[in-house]
Amino acid sequence: MKPAVLLLLAALALAGCGSRETRVDIGNREQVLHLGNGAEPQDLDPQLVTGVTEHHLIMSMLEGLVIEDPVDLHPIPGVAERWEISPDGLTYTFFLRKNAKWSNGEPVVARDFLRSYQRILTPSLASQYAYMHHVVKNAQAYNEGKLKDFSQVGYQAPDDHTFVVTLESPTPYLLSLMNHTSWWPVHVPTIERHGSAYTRGNRWTRPGNFVGNGPFQLDQWRYNYAVTVKKSATYWDAANVRLNAIHFHAIESQETEERAFRAGLLHATQPPPISKIEVYQRQSPDRIHISPYLGVYFYRINVTKPPLNDKRVRRALCMAVDREAMVKNVTRGGQLPANHFTPPGTAGFDARARIPTDFEQARRLLAEAGFPGGRGFPPIELLYNTSENHRLIAEAIQQMWKKHLGIDARLVNQEWKVYLDSQKTLNYQVCRAGWIGDYVDPNSFLDMWLTDGGQNETGWSNQEYDRLIREAGRTIDQAKRLELFQRAEEILLDESPVLPIYFYTRVALIHPALKGWHPTILDNHPYKFVYLDPNAVMEKRASN
Amino acid sequence: MFRFIAIRLLQTIPVLLIVATVTFFMVRLAPGGPFSAEKKVPAEILKHLEAYYGLNKPLWDQYTDYMSRLVRGDLGPSFKYENRTVNEVIASAFPVSLELGFWSLLVALALGIPAGVIAARHPNTLTDHVPMGLAMAGICLPTFVLGPLLILVFALMAGWFNPMGWDSPRDRVLPALVLGAHYAAYVARLTRSGMLEILNQDFIRTARAKGAGSARILFRHALRGGLLPTVSFLGPATAGLLTGSFVIETIFQIPGLGRYFVMAAFNRDYTLVLGTVLFYATLIILLNLIVDVVQVWLNPKLRFE
Numbered sequence: 101m102k103p104a105v106l107l108l109l110a111a112l113a114l115a116g117c118g119s120r121e122t123r124v125d126i127g128n129r130e131q132v133l134h135l136g137n138g139a140e141p142q143d144l145d146p147q148l149v150t151g152v153t154e155h156h157l158i159m160s161m162l163e164g165l166v167i168e169d170p171v172d173l174h175p176i177p178g179v180a181e182r183w184e185i186s187p188d189g190l191t192y193t194f195f196l197r198k199n200a201k202w203s204n205g206e207p208v209v210a211r212d213f214l215r216s217y218q219r220i221l222t223p224s225l226a227s228q229y230a231y232m233h234h235v236v237k238n239a240q241a242y243n244e245g246k247l248k249d250f251s252q253v254g255y256q257a258p259d260d261h262t263f264v265v266t267l268e269s270p271t272p273y274l275l276s277l278m279n280h281t282s283w284w285p286v287h288v289p290t291i292e293r294h295g296s297a298y299t300r301g302n303r304w305t306r307p308g309n310f311v312g313n314g315p316f317q318l319d320q321w322r323y324n325y326a327v328t329v330k331k332s333a334t335y336w337d338a339a340n341v342r343l344n345a346i347h348f349h350a351i352e353s354q355e356t357e358e359r360a361f362r363a364g365l366l367h368a369t370q371p372p373p374i375s376k377i378e379v380y381q382r383q384s385p386d387r388i389h390i391s392p393y394l395g396v397y398f399y400r401i402n403v404t405k406p407p408l409n410d411k412r413v414r415r416a417l418c419m420a421v422d423r424e425a426m427v428k429n430v431t432r433g434g435q436l437p438a439n440h441f442t443p444p445g446t447a448g449f450d451a452r453a454r455i456p457t458d459f460e461q462a463r464r465l466l467a468e469a470g471f472p473g474g475r476g477f478p479p480i481e482l483l484y485n486t487s488e489n490h491r492l493i494a495e496a497i498q499q500m501w502k503k504h505l506g507i508d509a510r511l512v513n514q515e516w517k518v519y520l521d522s523q524k525t526l527n528y529q530v531c532r533a534g535w536i537g538d539y540v541d542p543n544s545f546l547d548m549w550l551t552d553g554g555q556n557e558t559g560w561s562n563q564e565y566d567r568l569i570r571e572a573g574r575t576i577d578q579a580k581r582l583e584l585f586q587r588a589e590e591i592l593l594d595e596s597p598v599l600p601i602y603f604y605t606r607v608a609l610i611h612p613a614l615k616g617w618h619p620t621i622l623d624n625h626p627y628k629f630v631y632l633d634p635n636a637v638m639e640k641r642a643s644n
Numbered sequence: 645m646f647r648f649i650a651i652r653l654l655q656t657i658p659v660l661l662i663v664a665t666v667t668f669f670m671v672r673l674a675p676g677g678p679f680s681a682e683k684k685v686p687a688e689i690l691k692h693l694e695a696y697y698g699l700n701k702p703l704w705d706q707y708t709d710y711m712s713r714l715v716r717g718d719l720g721p722s723f724k725y726e727n728r729t730v731n732e733v734i735a736s737a738f739p740v741s742l743e744l745g746f747w748s749l750l751v752a753l754a755l756g757i758p759a760g761v762i763a764a765r766h767p768n769t770l771t772d773h774v775p776m777g778l779a780m781a782g783i784c785l786p787t788f789v790l791g792p793l794l795i796l797v798f799a800l801m802a803g804w805f806n807p808m809g810w811d812s813p814r815d816r817v818l819p820a821l822v823l824g825a826h827y828a829a830y831v832a833r834l835t836r837s838g839m840l841e842i843l844n845q846d847f848i849r850t851a852r853a854k855g856a857g858s859a860r861i862l863f864r865h866a867l868r869g870g871l872l873p874t875v876s877f878l879g880p881a882t883a884g885l886l887t888g889s890f891v892i893e894t895i896f897q898i899p900g901l902g903r904y905f906v907m908a909a910f911n912r913d914y915t916l917v918l919g920t921v922l923f924y925a926t927l928i929i930l931l932n933l934i935v936d937v938v939q940v941w942l943n944p945k946l947r948f949e
Contacts, residue, residue: 228683228689228693305726323733324900325899351897352894356807356895359799363800517674521675554686555683
């Protein structure tokens with residue numbers, strides 16, 4: 101029996117060696133890109149969606165005033181060919197290019213941006229990311245229904261090709277912010293053709309209805325399967341767009357996606373299963389790419405209840421975590437150990453402050469707080485949302501606390517929405533969290549810890565911290581501003597309502613033919629610069 | 645017979661109403677809601693969102709609203725999939741699950757019934773132990789093990805099939821085989837026990853005494869009665885097959901109803917949860933009715949009861 105099975109397997113393996121043309125090979129020849137894009141998109145309306153999946157998809161079909169450089173994501177001209185910033189940093193004037201067109205042939209004019217931003221700020225649309233516009237003068241008041249007259253909001257379109265944005269306070273990261281979905285234009289007349297533009301449930305985002313101004317246009321949407329976009333003929337820079345089509349495949353399972361990549365069905369993937377990382381690194385290092393990602397994995401500490409209301413205890417918990425060992429032995433995806441909160445190199449900001457990994461000092465702090473050697477310390481609960489990866493990390497931390505501090509932690513896992521609810525209502529002691537920057541600026545990581553900040557969820561409050569963050573929001577001078585963030589970060593680490601663990605990396609499987617696809621900290625890859633080079637694979641084979 | 649079917653159809657109405665009511669209140673009891681997310685929604689926006697979906701009304705009003713739309717066949721808008729109604733989600737995904745279910749059922753019957761019959765012919769011999777051993781393996785081996793295993797061998801090593809997808813007719817083969825094999829195992833065991841029971845009965849001995857050949861005895865006399873346990877199993881099994889399998893659909897990336905069914909619960913997509921549950925319930929009720937009718941036809945004894 102056994103030799104027969106082996107023989108069969110050998111025969112099958114041989115049969116597989118035939119040079120059958122894969123979907124990726126065909127794509128390389130025809131400039132058709134196949135991407136694994138995570139879950140099914142909830143919608144394609146940039147003003148209603150909330151996820152990264154949707155962001156990556158809609159990015160191909162719409163273009164904002166500025167777009168991102170494919171290498172380092174710095175703002176480069178999009179619909180606006182150039183812009184001017186007033187000396188006080190409060191007024192941005194954008195000069196729109198005259199040849200920008202919608203996919204229905206109409207020109208893209210300043211009024212389109214005006215109407216788009218009016219739509220997203222309209223209270224009845226209930227856009228979850230409308231707050232991204234709140235840096236603009238009166239935008240928040242209009243969004244909350246306190247101001248009815250939209251002409252008082254800081255957007256003006258004096259003529260077809262000039263668009264002016266007036267801000268509440270200088271916002272040095274405005275251009276980076278403008279690459280968020282919520283700042284992309286929509287074609288309001290099209291939306292109105294399919295129902296009210298100012299409520300949800302409009303069908304303008306379906307194939308055949310969708311009108312965009314990006315390098316690609318919507319071709320097909322097979323629900324829960326794939327969204328296909330094809331090169332747009334009306335795009336102003338169409339001559340430089342090299343891909344003919346992109347297929348965004350909705351694949352939830354990492355295992356399924358990895359198998360699809362291996363079989364030549366995908367050019368690039370979402371993060372593969374952890375267990376596969378080493379295999380690829382060993383067998384085909386040219387196909388696995390690990391790059392920094394603008395996010396931090398951390399634990400929130402509920403500061404409202406004893407014993408965690410004692411800063412010394414919180415600091416002890418933070419210092420007793422061996423982050424080097426964590427990234428080397430547990431997470432294993434090239435992550436960086438996080439001894440501070442804001443990821444390094446966030447728009448030129450590298451935090452000076454550190455929460456050291458120092459077991460000796462951790463024990464001393466715990467003793468000072470009245471728990472020498474962990475004696476008398478009540479067991480604490482460590483909450484995480486149900487997931488194998490989170491469990492592994494929680495177990496490692498449980499052991500480190502036990503070993504270095506002599507305290508017990510009980511692991512509790514909850515289903516995602518239950519966990520979110522516990523976190524929101526402060527019904528936890530220590531809980532797992534992650535934060536990915538919305539835009540490239542330390543503010544995206546530090547303003548969440550303001551007193552009563554929407555994402556604070558630790559009960560922590562510090563007046564000096566609040567003052568520093570608010571002052572940074574008013575400061576134009578970038579060096580001074582970063583200095584304010586430095587001091588804020590120092591306070592945050594000293595008070596330790598958070599326990600930073602590691603900075604994310606982005607692991608992806610990438611086919612060698614995929615070009616113009618650079619590692620970027622937001623994992624955005626402006627598709628107009630992307631192309632496929634079939635020869636890259638040929639050369640590789642020849643050199644083998 | 646018509647009266648029987650009419651009464652049974654009338655009975656489904658209160659059953660569905662109860663299912664709708666229980667599900668409606670149960671999904672609301674789960675912590676978190678459709679709009680709870682890692683990045684908290686600002687309070688002002690949440691107010692408008694809830695107003696749009698009617699979540700700001702008292703629960704009882706929401707319930708009566710839902711029920712009054714339900715009786716008109718309107719399952720409401722999906723919370724998660726902004727521009728789709730639940731009716732549209734089901735309409736787009738069910739045909740896929742139906743097709744996969746059909747092929748799997750075919751696999752289950754084509755493998756299971758012959759295996760069961762063969763096993764029953766000479767009980768406790770090699771021709772019994774081999775198919776029944778395989779059937780036991782089929783029951784024990786979960787689809788999330790069998791699926792990746794078959795993909796590894798036939799897709800990644802042999803290259804005969806795609807490891808995932810739902811485009812060409814070839815893409816139907818592996819998922820139908822994996823899903824069907826699991827049910828085939830049950831069918832084989834049930835057919836075997838049904839056949840064994842029948843083959844020991846007096847009328848079979850009579851047939852044999854009258855000189856009927858073994859093929860005629862098996863297929864003409866015994867099979868009809870021997871299939872009864874299989875048929876009653878097939879009702880709920882078919883409903884399960886047709887509404888899709890979350891595991892199979894995830895492994896093979898098939899755009900069926902099973903993935904929506906499970907994801908809706910995770911997303912707290914209230915209307916989609918309700919819609920898929922009601923759809924599933926209706927299907928089970930209808931298929932059970934068909935099974936009952938088929939059983940009456942297969943077993944004349946039931947006609948008098």
